[in-house]
Amino acid sequence: MADAGGPYSPDTVAVVGGRPPRAPGAPVGPGIELTSTFVAPGDFAPGLPIYGRYDNATWSALESVLAALEGVDGDGGALVYASGMAAATALFSLVPRGARLVIGATSYNTVLAAARELADAGDVRLTLVDVADTDAVRAACADADWLHLESPTNPLIEVADLPAICRIAQDAAVRVSVDNTFATPLLQNPLTLGADVVLHSVTKYLSGHSDVVLGALVTADAALHGRLVHHRVTTGSIAGPFEAWLALRGVRTLPVRFARQQGTAGELARRLAGHPAVVRVRYPGLPGDPGHEVAARTMRGFGAMLAIDLADAGAARTLTERVALWVPATSLGGVESLIERRRRIPSEPEAVPEALVRLSVGLEDVEDLWSDLSAALDSLA
Ligand SMILES: Cc1ncc(COP(=O)(O)O)c(C=O)c1O
Structure with missing residues (x-):
């Protein structure tokens, strides 16, 4: 039987994404996969799930919808995490040691704290910038390796000119990550503007019912995606399958x-x-x-x-x-x-x-x- 196909508008993607293949007797929605391990006789079989810190079908369902909503349809994808802060920590692991990290001065306070701790430990050199001032961002990009910004910001609701800033960063060979928690993928898709990574506190609008703490990163860059998969496996900052299922249920509406x-x-x-x-x-x-x-x-x-x-x-x-x-x-x-x-x-x-x-x-x-x-x-x- 035909699957949902596409391409569809975000309103439809939110409903049809991450569904099991359509077949007689198949469930309409994914179940909650509660297993720590998977049957695996013989030698390691690439592509098959092996262990619950590497793979989970409920995460994968949520990840495929989030990737589609952020406009990823080829390389890369989404990864879900135990919280938005676990996602932010994974994101900062991508910033090279000794690099200049430019970050929005009024970003969510705990993201700022995490960046400050990296700087205090000597892992990065930190510059704070007013993200609503595109000229200031341009100046900061002249001496930067990575730019992380949030727009609209929490809680001052300032707005960054993302298309202009992504262009400026690309011209200066600066990597860009955008916290899209407030706008949601419905209002803007930073990856389609040239950003490298999008961060979500899935806890917020995506889940939508104040009953889940969860985070996500989305990237269309296969190499960054691979590094993030490795980081999630080694740090173990994984989402619980039940939380992922609740979040997917939230995304539908x-x-x-x-x-x-x-x-x-x-x-x-x-x-x-x-x-x-x-x-x-x-x-x-x-x-x-x-x-x-x-x-x-x-x-x-x-x-x-x-x-x-x-x-x-x-x-x-x-x-x-x-x-x-x-x-x-x-x-x-x-x-x-x-x-x-x-x-x-x-x-x-x-x-x-x-x-x-x-x-x-x-x-x-x-x-x-x-x-x-x-x-x-x-x-x-
Ligand atoms: C904009 C923004 N980013 C990241 C986070 C961190 O997300 P979490 O609370 O899911 O860890 C928050 C939490 O309030 C937030 O508002």
């Missing part, structure tokens, strides 16, 4: 979830911009946002993450205490709307204002979300 979340985020951003207790709304969908022009030109949407600046840290803290529907919690990308004053986390960089509150917009009704948020904001006056 990513396009519909994300469309709804993005629509609600845009509406809330507009309303928040008119609220007297809000000093600033950070959302690239707003025409006045510093990232608006670049996002409108380079992305297929503005995403579902926004941040607001209030008068001071006290107001921000009180807001997270007074909401009833929004859940005061870290993380993002799930079906439930989350709210967090980011500087409550001691490791959050000082570049993040004390009064900044990050909002991860979920699937609840927009009017319910607004009445809860606006009532809490009204109470601050």
Whole structure:
């Protein structure tokens, strides 16, 4: 019987990717492969699974969808990891010893911490750069081996001009990796712009239900893919099959979830911009946002993450205490709307204002979300 074939749009790929071959009596979706080892009589047989730290059919199903969503259809592929940070650690293992690593100055705090630790150990020389300033990135690339950036950034929601930056890096023979967690593969595909590796915290939108911690790297470079496979085998930073299965289940609905979340985020951003207790709304969908022009030109949407600046840290803290529907919690990308004053986390960089509150917009009704948020904001006056 014919398999799903293709090429299809991302909305279809999310649904049909990673399915078992279509045959009478075959399951429609992959199972959870719970085995640590595989039957293997005789000599080593290349291509056959051997051990659960090397191969797992549930990972492979998820990996094939992630690779397809990021536009990989030949060499390379995706690799899933125990967490986004396990993926980031694997990614940094690709950066040569002694190399100059340029990294977005306002990247997710633990990714920044991991890069700083490499620098402190003398493994790399580190340069921090403002990813929203393409000229600064160009200048940094003049003396760099590897550029790692996140766009939009967490939690300042700054936007990098990825097409321009990937071109600049390629011209300067600098390798590029992009953390695509906030945009998801639905809004941008850095590999198709020339980036070498894409990083995802699968924990977030891809899984989408706040019940999984998982990460992924995607590359179209066969040599880098091979090195990453080796690194995952030797470090053992593998995903659990159940988590991989849950993430794959989440990916099936990513396009519909994300469309709804993005629509609600845009509406809330507009309303928040008119609220007297809000000093600033950070959302690239707003025409006045510093990232608006670049996002409108380079992305297929503005995403579902926004941040607001209030008068001071006290107001921000009180807001997270007074909401009833929004859940005061870290993380993002799930079906439930989350709210967090980011500087409550001691490791959050000082570049993040004390009064900044990050909002991860979920699937609840927009009017319910607004009445809860606006009532809490009204109470601050
Ligand atoms: C942009 C970004 N990258 C990477 C990570 C790390 O992912 P994980 O928490 O799955 O290890 C996070 C986590 O918040 C993140 O927001």
